[in-house]
Amino acid sequence: MRIVVVGGGSWGTAFSRLLADREHDVTLACRDPEQARAIRETGRNPRYLRIVDLRGIPAAPLAEAPVAEADVVVVALPSRAFAAVVDALPGTAPILSLTKGLDPATGERLSTLVRGRPVAVLSGPNMAEEVAEGLPTAAAIASEDAALAEELQHAINSSVFRVYVNDDLVGVELCAAAKNVIALAAGGVDGLGLGDNAKAALISRGLAEMTRLGLACGARPETFAGLAGMGDLVVTCWSRHGRNRHAGELIAQGATPDEAAATIGMVIEGLTTAPVVRDLSRRLGIELPITEGVCDVLEGRSLAELVAGLMGRRPTGE
Numbered sequence: 001m002r003i004v005v006v007g008g009g010s011w012g013t014a015f016s017r018l019l020a021d022r023e024h025d026v027t028l029a030c031r032d033p034e035q036a037r038a039i040r041e042t043g044r045n046p047r048y049l050r051i052v053d054l055r056g057i058p059a060a061p062l063a064e065a066p067v068a069e070a071d072v073v074v075v076a077l078p079s080r081a082f083a084a085v086v087d088a089l090p091g092t093a094p095i096l097s098l099t100k101g102l103d104p105a106t107g108e109r110l111s112t113l114v115r116g117r118p119v120a121v122l123s124g125p126n127m128a129e130e131v132a133e134g135l136p137t138a139a140a141i142a143s144e145d146a147a148l149a150e151e152l153q154h155a156i157n158s159s160v161f162r163v164y165v166n167d168d169l170v171g172v173e174l175c176a177a178a179k180n181v182i183a184l185a186a187g188g189v190d191g192l193g194l195g196d197n198a199k200a201a202l203i204s205r206g207l208a209e210m211t212r213l214g215l216a217c218g219a220r221p222e223t224f225a226g227l228a229g230m231g232d233l234v235v236t237c238w239s240r241h242g243r244n245r246h247a248g249e250l251i252a253q254g255a256t257p258d259e260a261a262a263t264i265g266m267v268i269e270g271l272t273t274a275p276v277v278r279d280l281s282r283r284l285g286i287e288l289p290i291t292e293g294v295c296d297v298l299e300g301r302s303l304a305e306l307v308a309g310l311m312g313r314r315p316t317g318e
Contacts, residue, residue, distance in 0.1 A: 001025065001071040001155055006062060006085065008035050010048040010128040010266065011098055012076035017052050018131060018161055019074075027058045029065035031077075031085075036061050048266070052132045067091055072152070078267045079177075080104050083113045094118040094148055096141075100176035100232075101269045102276045107283075109173040118145045120152055121169060123176040124227035125235035127242070131161065138162040140227045142172035164227060171219030175228040178213055178277055179236050180244045180270035182206030184294050186237035187248020188303050202290070203237050208318075209288050213277070216284045244270040252303050274298060289313065 001024045005016045008030035016028045030036040038046040039059035045052065060066075067073055068091035077085055079101030086095060095114050100123060103110060111119045124139035131137050141156075141163055143149040149165045157163040166172055182203065189199045210233070211224040223229055236242045247268045250260035261268045278295045281288040293306040 002066070002069060003027070003072045003074060004029050004065050004067050004070040005074040005076060006065070006067075006089070007076035007098075008032070008039070008045060008048070008059070009076060009078075010132075011126070012074075013045045013049045013052050013054070014128040014132040015074060015076060015098060016057050017054065018158075019156070020057050022156065022158055024155065027060055027065050027070075028054065029060055029062045029067065031062050031081075033061040035059075049128060049132050067093070072096055072155075075099060079110065079269060079272055082110050086114055092117045094120065094145075094152075096152055097121045098123075100180060101273045102173075102177045102280070104272050104276055107276050107280050109170065109177075111169060111173060118148050119143065120145070120148050121172055121176070122152075122156075122163075123172050123232060125231040127235060127239055129241045134160050136160055136162075138164065138227055138231070140164045140166040140172055142166045142169040142228070144169055166223060166226065166228065168220045168223040170217055171214050171223030172228040174214045174217060174219055175210060175224060175232060177269075177273050178210040178291070179206075179229075179233040180268075181274045181277055181291050181294050182210065182233060183236040183242055183244035184248035184251075184270040184274065184298075185290050187242075187245040187250075188252040188297070188306075189248075190245065191249035191252025192303060192307070194307070199237070203233060206237075206290055207233055209290050212286055213281060213284075213288060216281075216286050243268050247271065251297065257298050270294075271298065 003024050004027045005012050006029045016026050020026045036059040043055035044050050067089050070093045073093050074096045076098040082099050120143035122139050122141050141149050141152050153163045153165050247260040257271050274294050278291050297303050
């Protein structure tokens with residue numbers, strides 16, 4: 001297939017190599033022309049995952065990439081850039097979104113912003129660093145177009161990257177967004193040195209919170225026990241590669257959210273997504289105490305205060 005990957009970050013870089021190894025005709029489209037030039041000249045991404053060999057994968061500025069001729073356009077961009085970039089893409093090729101977040105301007109799921117062409121979403125426990133190293137990984141592809149999901153499954157599935165089809169698009173997208181918020185809190189547990197018991201409890205209650213949000217939006221509960229839900233949540237909260245976990249850890253140790261993001265040097269989706277998920281839950285009339293607490297901390301509340309508040313909540317049934 002002729003595939004253009006839009007986004008020269010870690011995930012776009014690793015996914016481009018993954019697709020090229022499946023013998024697809026891949027172009028990596030970068031929003032920064034200088035980044036594209038450096039990749040063409042060196043065969044490496046100068047900013048992210050320099051271990052990935054990009055030789056044989058053409059890199060181009062987004063405006064010059066062969067998007068109109070593509071069979072599939074893969075979008076691996078921050079949530080805040082997704083809507084504007086996708087709206088300006090030429091052609092009618094299907095979109096495969098790798099972005100894990102909600103639209104910060106409207107609170108909408110990102111797939112709903114794709115108009116005039118089919119759309120699918122890939123999600124799961126997919127740390128780009130491990131995909132780049134060729135370590136075994138699994139993911140779910142969700143779409144309202146079953147034929148598209150199956151076509152993409154066969155195009156991407158390999159001996160190192162196993163792909164499952166899931167027809168719960170709403171659930172898969174909400175899992176991808178909400179787990180980053182829980183990961184910020186998990187990082188806070190690490191930063192305060194509260195131990196594995198506390199972290200496991202937080203992750204468990206975080207999964208319950210994610211599921212509650214999904215059910216209120218019409219998702220299926222089993223999606224939250226699968227790769228896009230529990231799988232992605234666990235790896236995001238535990239992995240040393242988890243940006244959101246790392247950001248939460250730094251904030252617990254005294255950094256501001258901006259300082260944490262600057263230290264990590266990559267997009268921290270949870271910082272953008274947390275208030276969006278909180279506002280959505282309020283509109284739906286559901287309770288998300290961890291998400292509310294994360295937003296309070298991002299707005300200046302003491303993390304120790306948050307922990308005390310969560311532990312001091314009225315006892316209830318699980």
